Amino acid sequence: MPVELQGSCHCGAVKFTVQSSTPVPYQLCLCSICRKVGGVGGSINLGAHSETLKVQGKENIGIYKAVLDRDTPEEHIASSERNFCKKCSSMLWLYDETWPELLHPFASAIDSPELDIPDTLVCIKLNSKPAYVRLPEGKKVTYEDYGPESLESWHKKNNLYKA
Numbered sequence: 001m002p003v004e005l006q007g008s009c010h011c012g013a014v015k016f017t018v019q020s021s022t023p024v025p026y027q028l029c030l031c032s033i034c035r036k037v038g039g040v041g042g043s044i045n046l047g048a049h050s051e052t053l054k055v056q057g058k059e060n061i062g063i064y065k066a067v068l069d070r071d072t073p074e075e076h077i078a079s080s081e082r083n084f085c086k087k088c089s090s091m092l093w094l095y096d097e098t099w100p101e102l103l104h105p106f107a108s109a110i111d112s113p114e115l116d117i118p119d120t121l122v123c124i125k126l127n128s129k130p131a132y133v134r135l136p137e138g139k140k141v142t143y144e145d146y147g148p149e150s151l152e153s154w155h156k157k158n159n160l161y162k163a
Helices: 032-038 151-157
Strands: 003-008 015-020 027-029 054-056 061-064 080-085 091-096 102-105 110-112 121-124 140-142
Touching: 015 091, 015 102, 032 080
Parallel strands: 027 121, 121 140
Antiparallel strands: 003 015, 003 110, 015 054, 061 080, 080 091, 091 102
16 A cells, blocks of 8 residues: 655645655665755655645745756756745655656655665766765665666565555
8 A cells, every 4th residue: 555655845835745655765866957956965756646646835836847958959848847845945746747647756855754764775877976976875776877677666676665
């Protein structure tokens, strides 16, 4: 059975709940978008079922669509929408109409339940990481680009999927 995630922004203007079958924060993305919108160390996104999202304070939500391949001839706007609090700038979740059934809450926005600690952290997009950004301590697997598994396949492989 999916887990109900309860989250909020830092100032409390936005609160939300969403059901997740993939609630373990195992994958740290170090791409330039995640580092710049989520903080120096990158972002960890969870998976959730978009149709279960309930929000208080919708009027305080802003949406950022990232610029991809910035300052190149291939520059374009991402289809994904990063939802954040307009008052305190906390990143809340990512949504992409390409996969309308999915929502990706930022682990940093989850207040409850206490998220499980993965045995191994997967660090992706090292090809975007500047030298000054250090990887977290502990057991980890690293990938220069994206890893081979989706959030769902990783959770299923590790018997952590909440059907």
